[in-house]
Amino acid sequence: MSGRAARLKRGRPTHTLETMVLAARILLVILALFILPLATHAVWWALRDDVAPNYRNADWSSAKLLPAASEAPQAIVAVYAARVGRWRGIFAHHTWVVVKEPGATAYTRYDKVGWGSPIRTNGWVADGRWFGNVPHPIVFIEGREAEALIPTIRAAVASYPYKVSGDYNAWPGPNSNTFVAHVMRSVPELSAALPPTALGKDWQPLTDIVGLTPSRTGVQVSLGGYAGLSVGWVEGIEIDFMGLTAGLDVRRPAIKIPAWGRIGMNPVVW
Numbered sequence: 001m002s003g004r005a006a007r008l009k010r011g012r013p014t015h016t017l018e019t020m021v022l023a024a025r026i027l028l029v030i031l032a033l034f035i036l037p038l039a040t041h042a043v044w045w046a047l048r049d050d051v052a053p054n055y056r057n058a059d060w061s062s063a064k065l066l067p068a069a070s071e072a073p074q075a076i077v078a079v080y081a082a083r084v085g086r087w088r089g090i091f092a093h094h095t096w097v098v099v100k101e102p103g104a105t106a107y108t109r110y111d112k113v114g115w116g117s118p119i120r121t122n123g124w125v126a127d128g129r130w131f132g133n134v135p136h137p138i139v140f141i142e143g144r145e146a147e148a149l150i151p152t153i154r155a156a157v158a159s160y161p162y163k164v165s166g167d168y169n170a171w172p173g174p175n176s177n178t179f180v181a182h183v184m185r186s187v188p189e190l191s192a193a194l195p196p197t198a199l200g201k202d203w204q205p206l207t208d209i210v211g212l213t214p215s216r217t218g219v220q221v222s223l224g225g226y227a228g229l230s231v232g233w234v235e236g237i238e239i240d241f242m243g244l245t246a247g248l249d250v251r252r253p254a255i256k257i258p259a260w261g262r263i264g265m266n267p268v269v270w
Contacts, residue, residue: 041259052132065127075147079139085131092199112179118163156186172225173203185214196245196256
């Protein structure tokens with residue numbers, strides 16, 4: 001055997017060992033960033049005694065976050081997020097959009113769901129609980145600024161490309177959060193980021209792997225919703241793995257933990 005062949009043969013075990021060490025480190029990072037937070041939140045969720053067992057027994061009433069439309073003459077734009085029902089609430093939020101023109105006596109709420117009409121209009125109370133879970137605002141804008149945004153928001157709702165029967169896919173998308181992300185991408189003046197637990201918000205077709213973040217303040221890479229990376233002023237730094245998101249918000253300091261969500265400064269746009 002030549003000297004060169006002997007060196008190559010001796011080098012193979014070392015190369016294999018280095019590959020195994022690298023793979024082990026990657027698995028440890030995935031475990032630390034994604035699996036452990038998911039597991040701990042699952043335990044916490046299972047110990048709760050206030051999770052609605054089904055759709056029929058859940059509370060869908062108003063959470064009293066919005067003023068009565070008849071008592072609010074100004075225009076209003078809002079985006080809300082609430083934990084989804086049953087075991088899915090361990091890791092996911094549902095989001096929706098609400099608008100009201102100046103002088104209107106009722107709100108208009110838009111949801112994308114996996115049943116019923118493609119884009120559900122006023123299917124639930126504008127600020128209603130979702131499967132009994134109280135929503136929290138992502139965006140709340142009123143007055144002339146809201147009035148100027150409403151036509152663009154309605155146009156974005158109408159232009160959502162995944163709105164016919166069969167388009168909805170709970171995981172990894174497109175789903176309800178993909179719809180709201182589309183609206184926010186179409187109306188960057190909303191200048192907000194959906195919560196890290198809005199499963200499906202980062203879904204993009206494989207023909208659009210690289211693009212701008214919804215706020216258009218950064219760059220997003222999405223591998224069909226299975227993995228991705230976003231870096232933007234509004235979104236912060238987000239790493240997506242199988243729909244779970246870990247990250248850091250610099251603009252409004254906070255950390256983003258898979259399943260648990262955002263911990264830090266209130267992100268809502270008022």
